[in-house]
Each structure stands twice: as C-alpha cells, then as structure tokens.
Amino acid sequence: MHTKWSLRDVIFLALIGVFFGFIFWAWAFAYNAIAALLTPMGLSPYANDLTLGPWVMAGPMAGYLLRKAGASIIGETLAGTAEMIFGSQWGIMNVVYGLMQGLGAELGFALFGYKKWQPISLTASVILTTVVTFIWDLFQSGYANYSFGLLVGLFVTRLISIALFGGVLVYYVQKLVDKSGILNQTKVTVS
C-alpha cells in the first residue's frame, strides 16, 4: 500500500466518479417515480433509502481499485463534486453527501488497516456507510422527528439497498476486475 497520489490516480478516480454518477443518473427518475407513488401515504422518505445504494458505489469501488488510505473518501467526494458540476439539483450538498458516504466506506476499510480487500471489509464498509449516512440524515433530512417504527423501517431499507449495490454489485465488479488482471499489470510510469 502506498499513499502518494499520482496524477493518473486522481484522473482515474475522478473518471470513475463521473462514470458511476452518470450511469446512475437514470436512477433519479426511478427515485422520483417511487417518491411520487409513496407520497400520498406519507412514506416518501422510503424512496430516499431505497435508492441510496447506487450513489454510494463509487467509494468502495475506488477503495478497492486503488487500495490506498483515503481513496474511498476522495473518490466519493470527487464523484459528488463531478455530479454538482454536471448540474445536479442538489448543488453544493452533493459534495457534503459525497464526503459522508465516502467516510462510511473509508471507515470500513480502515477498520482492517487497509490490508484486507475481501468480503469481510466490504461488509464492514456497507454497515458503516449505512450508519454514517443515516446519522447524517437524522439531521439533514429531519429523520430525527420521525416515529421510531418508521425509522427502523428506513434503516433496514437503507441497509438492504446499500448492501445490494455498495456490497454485492461492487463485489461482482471486483471479481471481474480481478479476473482481468488489469490491476496487477506493471503500471506505465512517466515521470
């Protein structure tokens, strides 16, 4: 594990952020459709938690690909920044969301000293991302004022969504990356 950031790493991270941001940009429609369906029952926060998974993928993916301290948090924050520049409706809060989501994933990998890049550390990152983003939403989206039953439901929904996208899907992409061997290639270094 090395911690120095090269230009190539930064561009790579930012591009992954932009790609992932764009691929899941389509999810904004799904989010709006689900939110519209749930609004009459007062359950629109479920739309939030149900669709959160795709947006937190860039963090664990970047952490795994670069295997550096800080890759998840920087990757996810860059993704948020790129999304803001793309013209997302949430503007500056995208950067803050990115920071929070990246922080969760980062903590998961840090727990294992950035040495384990296996399902166990990915699981830790899924759980911690859920917890960190949920605490953030207690304030930011006013979740603290919902009834306990709704909160439990929202937390479980969020955990499932993040586990599916930030866990299972990331794991399968990692397997493809491993099989291709692109990470083991001797890197072309120009300096």
Add this chain to the structure above:
Amino acid sequence: MNAGVKFLLILIVSLEISFTLNFWVNVAIIIVSGFYLIYSRLSWQRYALLLLLPILPALGAWTSFTMHSTTENGEQLAAIMITRIIAYIWLGAAFSFTTNMSSFLDTLEQKCYIPTTFIYGLRGALSFMPHIRQEIKTMQQAARMRGIILRSYSPQLLFKAILISLQWAERLSTAMISHGFTENEERTHFLTVHINKRDWLFAFCLLFTLQMIYIFS
C-alpha cells in the same frame, strides 16, 4: 463575488440550516438566493426547473412529516422541512448555475492550496464529461450486437466503465506529463486570483444577518 468565497458562504449556510429548525431563517435564505438568481439572469428553462424541482420533495416532506412525525406540531415541522428543501435547491443553484468551474478551481488552487495534482487531475477528468454519455451508449450498443443487453446495474457495464476510465487516465496523465505538467510542483499563473475585501465583507454581513434572524425570530 469570488467563487471560493461564495462556495464557503453557501456551504456554511447549508450546514447551519441542516442542524437547526427555524422557519424564518429558511425563508430569508430563499428570498436572498431567489434575488441573487434573478440578478444572475439565467435562462427561463432554468427558472422553470428551479420552480418545478422542489414540488415533489416538498409534497413528500409535507405528507411524511404531518403523518409520521413524533412532535405534536407536524404541520410546523413540515413547513420547516419544505422551506429547507427549497433553500437547499436554490442555494445549490446560486452556486452551480452562476459559477464558472474553471475560476472556482483556480481559487481552490491559489487560495486554498489544494495540491495541483488534484486540481489538474480534476480539470482533466472534467474535460471528458461530454464524452461519457456517448461512451456508455457505445458500450451498450456493442453488447447489443452480440445479443447482450447491458443495463445500468450490470456488473459488465460498470467493469467496462472502469476499464475505459483506466485507459483514459493513463493516456491523459501521460499526455499532460509529456506537455510539461510536473506533479505538485510550484506553478506560475497566467490569471492570478484576487479575493476582494468587499467579497469577504459582504459574505460576513450576510452571515451576521442570518444569525440575527436566528436570535430574534
């Protein structure tokens, strides 16, 4: 107003309203950012977007907080949340719709001393943005020719996106370095960023007024 000062001001205000519940502060922010957006003369499509965007989240907040909140005064809480949502969207627009990203990155580089590798890496990656939609379409169509449908959640599509990112990053960084970019080296600037004292003063006054509204409302 300097992009960096604006960013900082909007960030502080956004964080502040995240942790406080005050209807009048939110309203004041909406009014100020609304005036700023009108003053910035955006296209009518953008104004329409800014009016339409908050509708669904606002309705969602209204029904969820009036039906499921633990406080007795659900309507009041819902009103705060609705104004907060509008404030976020308009504050965000007050930055992203009116700010030149390049000058924002200039400020980050020259005034916030973010390493140049990050600034120029980001600049480089952002220049690829217009190609990304096309690239994803290409991947999907190439797969369709072989009878495979790649959806946005297919691991194959994400894997290909990673491959492309790696390839572009490799090429772009090589190109930048061969054109004389040296990582984290001191740079000279064609455009030097100056932040006027007036900008700081203006930002400070706005923040001060906001705190006064907190105290007196």
